[in-house]
Amino acid sequence: MTVTEPTLEEQAVRSRHRVKTYGEVFTPRHMVDQMLDLVGDDLETSPDFVDRTFLEPAAGHGNFLVAILRRKLLAIEKRYPAEAWAAESLFALASIYGIELLEDNHQDAKAVMLAEFHGFHQAHGTPCGPDTDLHRAATFLIETNIVRGDTLTGKTPTGDDIQFSWWHRIDGKPGEVRRDPFTLASLRDDAGFDFTAYDSYGECRIEKVHEQEKADA
Numbered sequence: 001m002t003v004t005e006p007t008l009e010e011q012a013v014r015s016r017h018r019v020k021t022y023g024e025v026f027t028p029r030h031m032v033d034q035m036l037d038l039v040g041d042d043l044e045t046s047p048d049f050v051d052r053t054f055l056e057p058a059a060g061h062g063n064f065l066v067a068i069l070r071r072k073l074l075a076i077e078k079r080y081p082a083e084a085w086a087a088e089s090l091f092a093l094a095s096i097y098g099i100e101l102l103e104d105n106h107q108d109a110k111a112v113m114l115a116e117f118h119g120f121h122q123a124h125g126t127p128c129g130p131d132t133d134l135h136r137a138a139t140f141l142i143e144t145n146i147v148r149g150d151t152l153t154g155k156t157p158t159g160d161d162i163q164f165s166w167w168h169r170i171d172g173k174p175g176e177v178r179r180d181p182f183t184l185a186s187l188r189d190d191a192g193f194d195f196t197a198y199d200s201y202g203e204c205r206i207e208k209v210h211e212q213e214k215a216d217a
């Protein structure tokens with residue numbers, strides 16, 4: 001009998017030390033799927049399912065994040081014409097946020113998201129290699145939305161505020177986006193999102209979002 005190594009998504013525990021110190025126990029895939037079934041409307045069927053936002057505050061190695069992405073991508077494939085898949089898949093990435101304390105988990109979470117995104121496009125024969133805008137935009141969105149930090153304090157390892165960005169669609173311009181940064185801390189304020197404290201950006205095609213200059217630069 002051959003014993004195969006568990007994949008990242010199947011691994012429950014990395015070490016006893018990490019369980020004790022960081023409470024690191026990963027939710028098994030079948031439970032992730034069952035939990036996501038409870039929000040199937042947000043993931044797959046509501047008219048704006050691509051843009052429904054998810055924040056994983058203790059992202060681990062990305063098991064929830066990647067399952068959310070997988071389900072949104074499958075729904076995009078079903079509900080949108082093929083010519084819209086590139087932009088819509090990027091908007092799906094833009095809707096998924098995560099925070100993770102530990103560096104290795106953080107790296108794994110980002111890598112698993114990019115691999116899922118690539119897998120989707122490779123399966124459809126869409127070029128997504130390192131030199132393509134699709135790859136660059138996806139990498140940029142993942143880097144911007146999945147951050148390393150402490151959800152409880154709202155700080156990064158260097159003591160800065162955890163910053164996210166809202167990716168606004170532009171009315172009347174399909175496939176265009178405008179980035180608006182805000183802090184995690186401002187989500188907790190009664191005043192709501194504070195979009196004023198940070199740089200603002202101009203509008204662009206979402207496939208070019210990685211090239212976007214600050215509007216006030």
Ligand SMILES: C[S@@+](CC[C@H](N)C(=O)[O-])C[C@H]1O[C@@H](n2cnc3c(N)ncnc32)[C@H](O)[C@@H]1O
Nearest residue numbers: 022023024025026027058060100101150151152
């Ligand atoms: C119980 S695991 C859960 C991981 C994933 N959510 C799951 O259900 O499989 C908790 C994760 O949260 C991370 N973590 C612990 N404290 C944290 C904090 N204050 N801010 C962000 N992440 C934290 C740990 O490093 C670990 O990866």
